[in-house]
Amino acid sequence: MSDEMKANPEEETGLGEAGLEVFRDTVEEFLAAADVRVVYGEPIQHDDTLIIPAAEVLCGMGFGLGSGSGTSTDKDAEKPNRGSGSGGGGGGRILSRAVAVVVASPEGVRVEPVIDLTKIALAGLTAMGFMVGMMFRMNSHRHGIPRIEE
Amino acid sequence: MPVIEMLSKTGEPQRIGKLELTPMNQVLKIQFPGDHGGLIWNRPKAVVVRSDDGQEQILPVTDVTRVAIWAMLAGGILGAIIMGLTFRRRQPETEE
Numbered sequence: 001m002s003d004e005m006k007a008n009p010e011e012e013t014g015l016g017e018a019g020l021e022v023f024r025d026t027v028e029e030f031l032a033a034a035d036v037r038v039v040y041g042e043p044i045q046h047d048d049t050l051i052i053p054a055a056e057v058l059c060g061m062g063f064g065l066g067s068g069s070g071t072s073t074d075k076d077a078e079k080p081n082r083g084s085g086s087g088g089g090g091g092g093r094i095l096s097r098a099v100a101v102v103v104a105s106p107e108g109v110r111v112e113p114v115i116d117l118t119k120i121a122l123a124g125l126t127a128m129g130f131m132v133g134m135m136f137r138m139n140s141h142r143h144g145i146p147r148i149e150e
Numbered sequence: 151m152p153v154i155e156m157l158s159k160t161g162e163p164q165r166i167g168k169l170e171l172t173p174m175n176q177v178l179k180i181q182f183p184g185d186h187g188g189l190i191w192n193r194p195k196a197v198v199v200r201s202d203d204g205q206e207q208i209l210p211v212t213d214v215t216r217v218a219i220w221a222m223l224a225g226g227i228l229g230a231i232i233m234g235l236t237f238r239r240r241q242p243e244t245e246e
């Protein structure tokens with residue numbers, strides 16, 4: 001690393017710090033997903049009945065930052081012989097799914113589950129796929145071409 | 151090393167008639183080193199029902215869909231393993 005590259009570290013760290021600050025704010029917002037209010041929706045009052053929807057929330061995110069600088073050996077006076085840059089990128093996803101509904105009435109409180117039949121059917125088909133795949137594998141072994149013995 | 155945390159939180163109590171409902175949730179928090187991201191799994195755990203006469207009841211919030219999905223996948227894998235083991239036991243008989 002040359003002395004010129006080390007000459008302006010504040011500029012580089014300033015850029016990096018600004019970027020990092022933005023990402024820290026994003027992480028703080030992301031961490032707010034752990035709150036109870038995210039899982040339980042606004043209560044709905046209907047006559048004597050209170051309904052509270054409940055959902056599960058899964059969110060993930062990640063990011064990276066980088067910066068660097070360098071000098072050019074080009075002796076062109078019009079062009080700057082050193083430069084620096086920084087960049088970053090990130091991504092994330094939030095998944096939410098209704099799990100249950102809490103119904104409170106003067107008769108009592110009950111938790112009604114929300115059943116996602118599509119997901120259950122897909123899981124059932126995957127399980128069937130495992131079984132059928134194994135059956136095919138077994139059959140192919142049984143009816144396979146016998147080895148030629150020398 | 152990622153930081154893994156399991157937390158249980160309670161929300162604002164809701165009042166209906168003589169009952170007070172307090173929602174509870176469970177949070178699994180995985181934070182990657184250097185604040186470079188993470189994962190949060192937030193799900194409802196239970197509802198605590200308190201009546202004016204001091205009785206307390208905890209109603210668990212069960213995710214029936216997740217239970218069914220895992221049961222089916224576990225059944226499928228277990229079935230495949232059992233079929234594979236049965237086939238291995240029968241294989242010497244068929245070769246004879």
